[in-house]
Amino acid sequence: MEEALQDPGQNMFIASEYLAQPKAESEFADVPAEETTPAQSRELAARCNGGPYRRSDDAQAHRRGFDNNLDDARNALR
Numbered sequence: 001m002e003e004a005l006q007d008p009g010q011n012m013f014i015a016s017e018y019l020a021q022p023k024a025e026s027e028f029a030d031v032p033a034e035e036t037t038p039a040q041s042r043e044l045a046a047r048c049n050g051g052p053y054r055r056s057d058d059a060q061a062h063r064r065g066f067d068n069n070l071d072d073a074r075n076a077l078r
Helices: 002-006 008-024 038-053 057-076
Strands: none
Touching (some): 008 038, 038 057
């Protein structure tokens, strides 16, 4: 598993599977990824980080910091 996390292609597959469940449980489950708003992306970040505790201070801090890392994530995909 650790080797898979070091490989960007496998890591993206694992991450997409991990993100699918919280998104499916959200009120924006039917919104295509390319139409997801920044606010919805931040909510998904909080859901993934905090799970049922997504309203916790830690999960909300992750949500607020999401935009700070978005450019890094986009650059990693290039």
